[in-house]
Structure formats: structure tokens, C-alpha cells
Amino acid sequence: MTRDLTITEVRLTPILVADAPLLNTQGVHQPYTPRLIVEVVTADGVTGLGETYGDARYLEPARSLAALLPGRSVMDVNGLFALDLAVDESRVADTLDAGGLRGVQNADKLRLSVLSAFEVACLDAQGKALGLPVHALLGGKVRDSVEYSAYLFYKWAGHPEGVPCEPDEWGAALDPAGIVAQAREFTERYGFTSFKLKGGVFPPDEEIAAVRALAEAFPGHPLRLDPNGAWSVPTSLKVAAELAGVLEYLEDPALGTAAMAEVSAGTSVPLATNMCVTTFGEIREAFTADAVQVVLSDHHYWGGLRNTGRLAAICAAFGVGVSMHSNTHLGISLAAMTQVAATVPDLHHACDSHYPWQSEDVLTERIEFTGGRVAVSDAPGLGVELDRDELARLHRRWAEDDGTMRDRDDAAAMRAADPRWRTPAMPRW
Structure with a gap:
């Protein structure tokens, strides 16, 4: 049977996930960290899953990419990388992302972090449609x-x-x-x-x-x-x-x-x-x-x-x-x-x-x-299944947040304990 692998819908769900008070050179992890869940749905009803950072600067390019995908084949992964993602370059040009722990950020690196979730989602959908694990596609x-x-x-x-x-x-x-x-x-x-x-x-x-x-x-x-x-x-x-x-x-x-x-x-x-x-x-x-x-x-x-x-x-x-x-x-x-x-x-x-x-x-x-x-799972795709109730619960947490947790900021989290804390100059020692 020929499968219709045309993308008909893309769902983006930003969430906040509980995190422990883990210390690093920039400060401490916030109580909640943002992630973005990507779902790519084909005409045959196959849904592929992806995940990436959920900070606000990632959401705009993710939304712009999601709007371009309906009507395209889920098999056209190379084509993803030729699409134009909306990035506010003034917010990311050579800045340190997540307090420097993700290295220097720029527009190209942000695009790749967004594209990664869509590529994974497309590969997951391909594997499910073909009955193959993602590793077989690789x-x-x-x-x-x-x-x-x-x-x-x-x-x-x-x-x-x-x-x-x-x-x-x-x-x-x-x-x-x-x-x-x-x-x-x-x-x-x-x-x-x-x-x-x-x-x-x-x-x-x-x-x-x-x-x-x-x-x-x-x-x-x-x-x-x-x-x-x-x-x-x-x-x-x-x-x-x-x-x-x-x-x-x-x-x-x-x-x-x-x-x-x-x-x-x-x-x-x-x-x-x-x-x-x-x-x-x-x-x-x-x-x-x-x-x-x-x-x-x-x-x-x-x-x-x-x-x-x-x-x-x-x-x-x-x-x-x-x-x-x-x-x-x-x-x-x-x-x-x-x-x-x-x-x-x-x-x-x-x-x-x-x-x-x-x-x-x-x-x-x-x-x-x-x-x-x-x-290593040999089940079709990534071999995992989405818990929609839990996804909805974690999205509600994101929706109800006043904005303080929607961008990871370990220095800001440290200031909750020590208002005098400032991001240390590097090198510290």
C-alpha cells in the first residue's frame, strides 16, 4: 500500500519541566526548565516526535518553520534546511546562551537547534510509516x-x-x-x-x-x-x-x-x-x-x-x-x-x-x-509514545507562568538565594 507522507499538520507545545537545584559555574538550575515538543503529522495520520530547547528565542523560528511544512513530504528532510526561519538576530548575535553553558549563541546555531527537533520528528514519522527504527534510516x-x-x-x-x-x-x-x-x-x-x-x-x-x-x-x-x-x-x-x-x-x-x-x-x-x-x-x-x-x-x-x-x-x-x-x-x-x-x-x-x-x-x-x-529500540521510529495528558499538564504550567521561567537563566535562579550574585567573569580561577 502506498503511504501518503504529506505533512498536514505541525503541533508545537512549549512546556516547563521540573529541574533539581544543580549548581554550575554560572549559578543554579531554575525550578523549571523550558522545552519544546514538536509533532509532525502526515496525511496518513502518522505522528513524528521531536524535542528541543523551549526558551522564547527558539519559539519564533520554530513557529515560522512549522507554518512552512504542511504540503511538504515528511521524506524531504534535506529541504528543511533550505527553508527560511524567522530569527530575531538582535537577540542572539554572539551572545552566551543559557549563561554560557551552551556556548556562544548566534542566529545560525539557533536555527540548527530548532531544525534538529523537526529533523528528528520527520525521521520518527518516516520510521513509523515504513515500519523501521530510526537507526535503520541512518x-x-x-x-x-x-x-x-x-x-x-x-x-x-x-x-x-x-x-x-x-x-x-x-x-x-x-x-x-x-x-x-x-x-x-x-x-x-x-x-x-x-x-x-x-x-x-x-x-x-x-x-x-x-x-x-x-x-x-x-x-x-x-x-x-x-x-x-x-x-x-x-x-x-x-x-x-x-x-x-x-x-x-x-x-x-x-x-x-x-x-x-x-x-x-x-x-x-x-x-x-x-x-x-x-x-x-x-x-x-x-x-x-x-x-x-x-x-x-x-x-x-x-x-x-x-x-x-x-x-x-x-x-x-x-x-x-x-x-x-x-x-x-x-x-x-x-x-x-x-x-x-x-x-x-x-x-x-x-x-x-x-x-x-x-x-x-x-x-x-x-x-x-x-x-x-x-x-537500542528496534520498534518503528524512535520507539517512544507521547503521553498527551502529561504533555497538556506541563504545557499548562508553561502557560500559567508569569514569564520568569520561560527562559533558562541560572544566574537569575541563584539570585533567588543570594540577591548579590552576579554572573562571574571568566575565568573564575
Whole structure:
């Protein structure tokens, strides 16, 4: 039977999802974080799902793209990237997105973050219509499960008193003992065998102590440390020297390719990035300067799953390792990450995922971690189903918000606890 894969409707649903009080160099996560759920519907009634950032600056281009899709084939994914998205360039030109934690923002990178959700939704719809998993559309899987790393954070026991939020079950982690306890909890719940600590929160000596405590508690397990560019080159070299032989890699210790290249030249510890290589145009400088040895891909940044495969191929040609970056995300994005990760031959590092921190989702069933891994679904499309009641509930939260949570701002969230807080100048140390 011939399927009619013409797009007849596109539904965009901005939502607010509960988030834990996780600390980083810019401040603390807000009680709720914005996400955007994309649904692409075909004439045959097949619905493909996608997910991306839901901050206000992403919504206008998403709406402009959604208006252009009815009447087009869901198979024409290449055509998506030729369409004109409305972007208010004055709001994004070379600014730091989400306090710098997503790197430098510009109009092209914003477009790709929006396009990524539509590309995933189209691939999900294609897979459902053809009875094939997304990984088959990407060339086929080379592994049956994908390994993920426990993503550890310094955190408060709860959001500041008087700030509306959901209950937090994890408790505080503000010192090495707290980080080790958090890692044990992640291991017991999900079976993770590698660990990444979000640093840049406390002076480097305190974070070195936390990594050493993890190494003692979990001997032989891969460890990573990510201060989000909070350190100077001398501080980065000092930390690298202290943790040589302990870290699997050190992620974005300093800001920018030039600084990373200087650190790389002075240490044997591999450097990873999701901040100085986030577009194809940034690859040449970083790779020829040997500034990074591992790129943390992110299909949201790079424009989708097919571009992720292109990035992995370029990394392989240069002998650069590949893993995957994660920001606060739900199950649609985790399913998409897992599908594309299953197709990357040279994926030798566990991927990051915030998903265990998210107490809410828009799926009928949460994605499970077993032994620190997610099984690669062979069901048609992404292999996930939307919970419409939960989607509606989280959208109501967004609709009823007074605007304070519709853009992620970790510095503003920190000021709820400390009105004197200002975004630190980089490098902090």
C-alpha cells in the first residue's frame, strides 16, 4: 500500500519541566526548565516526535518553520534546511546562551537547534510509516545498547525557600563525601560505571579532592571533570597535572580554542569539548591546533541526527574521539541520542545524560538504564509514545507562568538565594 507522507499538520507545545537545584559555574538550575515538543503529522495520520530547547528565542523560528511544512513530504528532510526561519538576530548575535553553558549563541546555531527537533520528528514519522527504527534510516546500528555516564552535580538540598518547585529526593551534595554518595546512588539505581562531575562551582582544589574521592570509591572507573571554561590556562594545567592518570578526559577547562590548545600542549590528559567545537566551521581550527581530543556531539546543536553522523566521520578522519553532550532533556531527546549513537562506529566514550535528574517526562513509559546502558529500540521510529495528558499538564504550567521561567537563566535562579550574585567573569580561577 502506498503511504501518503504529506505533512498536514505541525503541533508545537512549549512546556516547563521540573529541574533539581544543580549548581554550575554560572549559578543554579531554575525550578523549571523550558522545552519544546514538536509533532509532525502526515496525511496518513502518522505522528513524528521531536524535542528541543523551549526558551522564547527558539519559539519564533520554530513557529515560522512549522507554518512552512504542511504540503511538504515528511521524506524531504534535506529541504528543511533550505527553508527560511524567522530569527530575531538582535537577540542572539554572539551572545552566551543559557549563561554560557551552551556556548556562544548566534542566529545560525539557533536555527540548527530548532531544525534538529523537526529533523528528528520527520525521521520518527518516516520510521513509523515504513515500519523501521530510526537507526535503520541512518544506515543501521552497530551496537544493541548505548553506554551512558552518571552525570554528577554539586547541588543544594532544595530550591530556596518560598520559590515554587517540585520535591527533590536527591539531597545536598556540596563536598567530596556528598559527591561520592550521589555517585553511589546513581550506581545503585541505574548501574552506571563511569562518572562525570560538573565543576567550576568551587575552587579547583576542592573539585580535585572530589575527583580523587571518586577514584578511591570507584577504582578503575572512567572519570571526567567539566568546569565549563571557568579556569585560566595556568589553573587548567595545574588541575590536569594533579589529576593525570585519574581522569579519562578533562572537559572545557578553559574558554575558547586558543586557550584549549595552550592547555592541550602542556598536558597529556585528553581534553574534550562541547563549547569550542559546536559547528562544522569551528572544526578546522580546533583540530589543526590539537586543541581537543574528544568532541561531545549534541544533535540539538549540530542540526539533527544526520549531521551528528557527519561530525563523527570527520572526527574519525582526524583521530579525534566522539562522545555525546547532554543538557536538561526529556525522553524524546534521549531516544534520539540513543538511536544515532547506535550507528556511530567509533563511539569509545560513554555518553552524557541529564535524564536521571528529570522527574517528569512526556512519554507513556520512561526510558530505562540497565547496567548504565540504554537498549537500542528496534520498534518503528524512535520507539517512544507521547503521553498527551502529561504533555497538556506541563504545557499548562508553561502557560500559567508569569514569564520568569520561560527562559533558562541560572544566574537569575541563584539570585533567588543570594540577591548579590552576579554572573562571574571568566575565568573564575
